[in-house]
Amino acid sequence: MTISSKVIFITIISSIVLLGCTSQNTPALRKVTYPANFKYTERKDLRSDMHELAIQMGGLDKALLKPLQQSPIEVEQQRTQVLSALKNMERIATNLKSGNSGANHPFMEDYMQVFVAQIDEARVAASFEQPRYYFAGKVAGACANCHKINR
Ligand code: HEC
The missing domain is CATH 1.20.120.10 (Cytochrome c/b562)
Structure with missing residues (x-):
């Protein structure tokens, strides 16, 4: 792997990880912000x-x-x-x-x-x-x- 393809590879991987985090962590965050049975709306x-x-x-x-x-x-x-x-x-x-x-x-x-x-x-x-x-x-x-x- 050349340096530049390594950079691209890492960029793609970190984007995937980041995306996963943001979508999956939202309910977890909510649990902290709101009591168990409360939904925002x-x-x-x-x-x-x-x-x-x-x-x-x-x-x-x-x-x-x-x-x-x-x-x-x-x-x-x-x-x-x-x-x-x-x-x-x-x-x-x-x-x-x-x-x-x-x-x-x-x-x-x-x-x-x-x-x-x-x-x-x-x-x-x-x-x-x-x-x-x-x-x-x-x-x-x-x-x-x-x-x-x-x-
Ligand atoms: C069974 C429980 C309960 C009763 C009875 C109750 N309240 Fe509340 N009230 C709450 C809770 C819980 C909140 C907080 C809501 C929040 O911040 O999400 C609240 C918040 C409020 C607020 C602030 C709303 C806001 O925008 O933050 C007002 C004004 C209020 N109550 C008026 C009243 C009045 C007037 C009565 C009686 C006629 C009453 N409440 C009876 C539970 C109750």
Whole structure:
């Protein structure tokens, strides 16, 4: 082998090795970057669902801030706003729980289950003839409970 054909040979071999490395090492790298059950796209969906939850949380907060002395119409308007925020949260959380977009980690699933149950409880109490918002007021704490562990 002449020097130049040796160089070409080595160049070809190293390119093949490099190509092999880049394509094969990608999943390995990902395993380091993301927890086992997370795929990148799922995590992106999880984030956008979390933003949706935050928007609903804002709506709920606003509705709960209404003064206690209200006309019957205002009482029903407040109830409608509270129930709508809770229903949307439940829909988002149930969708996440079923693992469609990322909460398929066993930890997350358990917390999501508890979270959905808490929203349910809040929804029932808000639906009483005399609405009770005690549990609705605790939903923010339920968000925080999961964040403490899973973020
Ligand atoms: C079952 C667990 C769980 C519950 C319940 C939960 N979250 Fe999250 N949340 C997470 C995890 C995990 C992340 C981190 C996602 C990431 O960074 O990939 C997160 C991230 C977020 C983020 C940041 C998103 C971003 O772009 O980084 C916001 C905002 C958020 N959550 C709001 C809420 C609100 C509001 C609630 C309650 C109404 C809530 N979350 C309930 C698990 C939960």
